[in-house]
Amino acid sequence: MSGTRFALEVQPELPENLARLRELANDLLYSWDRGVRSLFFRLDPALWESCGHNPKVFLRRVSQQRINEAAEDRIYVEAYNRVLSTYDTYLNEHQRKSIDEYLNPKNDLVAYFCAEFGLHESLPIYSGGLGILAGDHCKAASDLGIPFVAVGLLYRQGYFIQTIDEHGNQIAHYKTTEFDQLPLTPACNENGEELHVVVDFPGRPVQLKIWQARAGHIKLYLLDSDLPKNSEADRAITYQLYGGDINTRIQQEIVLGIGGVRALRALGLEPSAWHINEGHAAFQVLERCRELVASGLDFSSAIEQVAGATVFTTHTPVPAGHDIFDHSLISSYFSDYIEQLGLSMEDFLQLGTSPSNQGGFNQTVLALHGSRFHNGVSKIHGEVASQMEGYVWPQIPYRENPMRHVTNGVHVQTFLAHEWSNLYDMRFGMEWRNELLNEEYWDRIDEIPDHSFWSLRQSLKSELLNQVRRRVVLQCRRNRCGEAHIDRITKLLSPHESDILTIGFARRFATYKRATLLFSDPERLARLLNDPRRPVMLVFAGKAHPSDLPGQQLIQVIHEFSRRPEFVGKILLLEGYDLSLARRLVSGVDVWLNTPEYPMEASGTSGQKAGLNGVINLSVLDGWWGEGYNGENGWAITSHDEHYDAAFRNQEEANELLDILEHQVIPLYYDRNGHGFSEGWVRMSKNSMKSALPQFNSQRMVMDYIKGFYSPATRQGRALAKNRSRGARELAAWKDRISQLWSSVSLRRIDHSPRAVKAGERFRIEVAAQLGKLTPDDVRLECLIGKEDEHHEFVATEYFGFTAEGQMDSGETRFILDLEPPLPGLQHFQIRIYPCHPLLSHRFETGRMIWL
Numbered sequence: 001m002s003g004t005r006f007a008l009e010v011q012p013e014l015p016e017n018l019a020r021l022r023e024l025a026n027d028l029l030y031s032w033d034r035g036v037r038s039l040f041f042r043l044d045p046a047l048w049e050s051c052g053h054n055p056k057v058f059l060r061r062v063s064q065q066r067i068n069e070a071a072e073d074r075i076y077v078e079a080y081n082r083v084l085s086t087y088d089t090y091l092n093e094h095q096r097k098s099i100d101e102y103l104n105p106k107n108d109l110v111a112y113f114c115a116e117f118g119l120h121e122s123l124p125i126y127s128g129g130l131g132i133l134a135g136d137h138c139k140a141a142s143d144l145g146i147p148f149v150a151v152g153l154l155y156r157q158g159y160f161i162q163t164i165d166e167h168g169n170q171i172a173h174y175k176t177t178e179f180d181q182l183p184l185t186p187a188c189n190e191n192g193e194e195l196h197v198v199v200d201f202p203g204r205p206v207q208l209k210i211w212q213a214r215a216g217h218i219k220l221y222l223l224d225s226d227l228p229k230n231s232e233a234d235r236a237i238t239y240q241l242y243g244g245d246i247n248t249r250i251q252q253e254i255v256l257g258i259g260g261v262r263a264l265r266a267l268g269l270e271p272s273a274w275h276i277n278e279g280h281a282a283f284q285v286l287e288r289c290r291e292l293v294a295s296g297l298d299f300s301s302a303i304e305q306v307a308g309a310t311v312f313t314t315h316t317p318v319p320a321g322h323d324i325f326d327h328s329l330i331s332s333y334f335s336d337y338i339e340q341l342g343l344s345m346e347d348f349l350q351l352g353t354s355p356s357n358q359g360g361f362n363q364t365v366l367a368l369h370g371s372r373f374h375n376g377v378s379k380i381h382g383e384v385a386s387q388m389e390g391y392v393w394p395q396i397p398y399r400e401n402p403m404r405h406v407t408n409g410v411h412v413q414t415f416l417a418h419e420w421s422n423l424y425d426m427r428f429g430m431e432w433r434n435e436l437l438n439e440e441y442w443d444r445i446d447e448i449p450d451h452s453f454w455s456l457r458q459s460l461k462s463e464l465l466n467q468v469r470r471r472v473v474l475q476c477r478r479n480r481c482g483e484a485h486i487d488r489i490t491k492l493l494s495p496h497e498s499d500i501l502t503i504g505f506a507r508r509f510a511t512y513k514r515a516t517l518l519f520s521d522p523e524r525l526a527r528l529l530n531d532p533r534r535p536v537m538l539v540f541a542g543k544a545h546p547s548d549l550p551g552q553q554l555i556q557v558i559h560e561f562s563r564r565p566e567f568v569g570k571i572l573l574l575e576g577y578d579l580s581l582a583r584r585l586v587s588g589v590d591v592w593l594n595t596p597e598y599p600m601e602a603s604g605t606s607g608q609k610a611g612l613n614g615v616i617n618l619s620v621l622d623g624w625w626g627e628g629y630n631g632e633n634g635w636a637i638t639s640h641d642e643h644y645d646a647a648f649r650n651q652e653e654a655n656e657l658l659d660i661l662e663h664q665v666i667p668l669y670y671d672r673n674g675h676g677f678s679e680g681w682v683r684m685s686k687n688s689m690k691s692a693l694p695q696f697n698s699q700r701m702v703m704d705y706i707k708g709f710y711s712p713a714t715r716q717g718r719a720l721a722k723n724r725s726r727g728a729r730e731l732a733a734w735k736d737r738i739s740q741l742w743s744s745v746s747l748r749r750i751d752h753s754p755r756a757v758k759a760g761e762r763f764r765i766e767v768a769a770q771l772g773k774l775t776p777d778d779v780r781l782e783c784l785i786g787k788e789d790e791h792h793e794f795v796a797t798e799y800f801g802f803t804a805e806g807q808m809d810s811g812e813t814r815f816i817l818d819l820e821p822p823l824p825g826l827q828h829f830q831i832r833i834y835p836c837h838p839l840l841s842h843r844f845e846t847g848r849m850i851w852l
């Protein structure tokens with residue numbers, strides 16, 4: 001066909017008694033409340049699918065007749081009233097009582113900055129894990145009722161839509177969204193005028209519009225540069241998520257960081273704690289410093305005050321995952337700004353310099369300098385980040401530096417299949433939703449009869465396989481496969497046959513995730529998948545970044561395997577991985593496979609989604625699984641660390657994976673009792689659900705942030721700011737003094753303690769400290785007592801502070817410690833000194849320490 005195709009939308013009028021559907025369509029709460037979504041899709045399921053699960057578009061396209069019928073239909077109207085009553089109750093709830101001691105909803109406010117947000121497929125401003133995590137964070141913040149706003153960018157084009165052609169090539173398609181189709185409204189002032197803010201780019205101002213999205217209790221503010229007042233080039237800044245080149249990247253990050261702070265100010269908001277979620281948003285620190293400098297504070301004091309109220313989360317141990325800008329790029333965008341900060345270019349560049357890359361400006365480094373509360377996203381990743389970023393605190397042993405961790409979690413109502421939540425409602429009552437922080441509560445999963453548990457899992461799988469079948473057929477027809485081939489591919493996807501062990505692997509195709517590890521021994525794999533009594537199917541899905549060619553080759557490799565005669569119909573590769581496919585996969589398969597190269601998987605969250613649906617994880621002990629695996633809730637592949645040769649590692653781990661499949665997974669799944677199910681499988685599946693639900697949900701994660709990060713940052717920010725920043729000034733001046741005087745500090749031991757004492761006897765340690773111009777109040781002298789571990793490393797278990805006993809003739813200060821040895825038998829001790837000030841956020845934040 002040729003010629004232009006015109007479109008016309010016939011929009012229905014909403015009857016009075018259903019008028020609030022519009023309100024529901026504009027609250028992203030629909031992304032986690034199935035009741036709300038069902039009001040839409042039951043009106044016209046086909047339309048719901050065809051408009052991409054977008055309630056706003058749906059309401060504009062549903063037929064007047066359907067809407068009128070629904071308005072007359074007592075059952076529908078009852079459901080509508082019930083949903084609204086639940087909705088109103090939700091909105092009227094206050095912050096959970098147990099949080100009041102940490103955050104005051106009247107005075108405190110957390111501002112959460114992130115480059116992407118994945119709440120729902122109808123708001124396509126996310127690419128993958130990071131965005132979905134941010135979406136889950138917002139949802140949990142809403143559920144807990146905390147004072148919280150999120151700040152991000154509004155992209156015309158979200159991440160690409162993926163198809164895979166007949167040769168296994170990934171094709172990226174970009175879809176442009178009309179903003180009036182999204183659940184957003186322009187943020188306005190009290191006169192109803194749109195709020196705009198301006199950021200300065202070289203030689204020109206760039207105007208930004210602020211859009212507002214609502215998600216239950218919280219608001220998400222999104223910045224958009226696509227305004228007629230801007231040049232064509234500037235209108236495109238926020239055009240595409242992670243689009244363009246490094247120039248686009250710095251522009252987007254300036255808009256997010258600097259524009260984001262200005263947007264909050266324009267809205268009249270005064271956050272008390274600021275969360276930088278991944279380095280992309282680090283520039284917000286500079287803008288907050290600029291505000292303080294403009295009000296008369298010097299930069300060093302300003303950054304103390306700003307950092308004290310700031311939380312920074314790093315999400316990847318992969319160096320390429322950190323943004324690094326050339327100094328020339330920085331100077332072209334920031335030369336005026338640096339002047340406003342009162343800094344020299346050199347000092348400014350220092351804020352983003354790491355020892356391993358002196359020539360680049362690293363956003364992770366800026367974020368670390370501009371925050372006092374920092375974390376990785378799992379226990380393992382926290383340690384890796386402590387090491388990787390340890391240069392910020394050069395004299396501190398990395399295990400003790402301020403880098404901590406909060407393990408990621410997922411939003412239960414979003415990712416738990418509604419079949420499970422219905423079952424919980426029935427068996428446990430509606431209140432299970434309030435028990436997500438209560439580990440013991442979830443022991444009652446064991447009360448679900450095994451046969452019901454098994455059959456629910458089977459029916460979720462059967463739904464998934466149906467969906468897989470539809471997708472595979474579409475994909476094949478588009479790629480012009482013959483019908484005979486389609487039959488071969490889908491032979492195991494019959495709606496009547498769900499009893500086939502199904503293993504899922506879906507995530508971004510990045511090489512370190514080793515999607516093809518399973519194929520290292522194809523003959524053995526073929527034998528395992530093709531046992532006629534115990535068949536196994538593998539379902540793969542995922543996108544590779546459009547510029548990641550090795551990642552795209554992985555897709556081709558899987559594609560080729562899926563075409564081999566011995567694997568046809570047994571290995572399926574689905575295109576178009578997105579939130580909606582992810583929700584199905586993580587609830588429908590039997591086993592969720594993950595094979596990252598340790599320690600590259602910072603956390604991983606898809607396995608958590610799988611776990612709460614009773615899917616059993618089979619994964620390398622990396623990321624969250626390092627904490628999640630308890631020996632009874634899944635299988636662990638031993639991780640070999642990076643000191644091993646890569647080929648050796650892959651071989652070892654692949655063999656172990658195939659061994660586990662052959663000797664554990666497959667036999668357990670097919671070990672059937674007289675009722676046709678596997679009791680051992682149900683036990684492990686229940687354990688998987690029971691452990692994932694309370695430990696790895698996003699409410700637990702947000703609570704960890706509240707207690708360990710938001711609340712301390714709020715207190716610290718206030719302490720430094722009060723009395724016109726007196727604390728910040730004092731702290732900055734003290735740090736300056738320390739950095740000038742620290743090099744003259746030294747220690748020597750002057751006691752003659754015996755090498756052995758009797759149990760119950762005390763002994764004394766005396767140390768002479770050369771403090772130069774520092775005073776005993778500026779420092780803490782500490783004794784660590786502990787034992788040697790099996791590698792002869794000293795492990796401290798007890799810490800004791802020395803007391804200063806006045807100056808000696810030499811000018812040194814005498815410190816003493818009287819002590820009854822705390823441990824029995826042979827023990828070791830070490831002595832160290834570090835700067836100490838009551839206004840520090842973390843005792844080692846100065847990064848300085850001297851050992852005797």
Ligand SMILES: *Cc1c(COP(=O)(O)O)cnc(C)c1O
Nearest residue numbers: 128129507578579582604605606
């Ligand atoms: C959860 C999720 C991810 C992240 O999962 P990982 O385990 O971190 O790979 C990525 N994409 C989608 C669509 C998801 O739902």
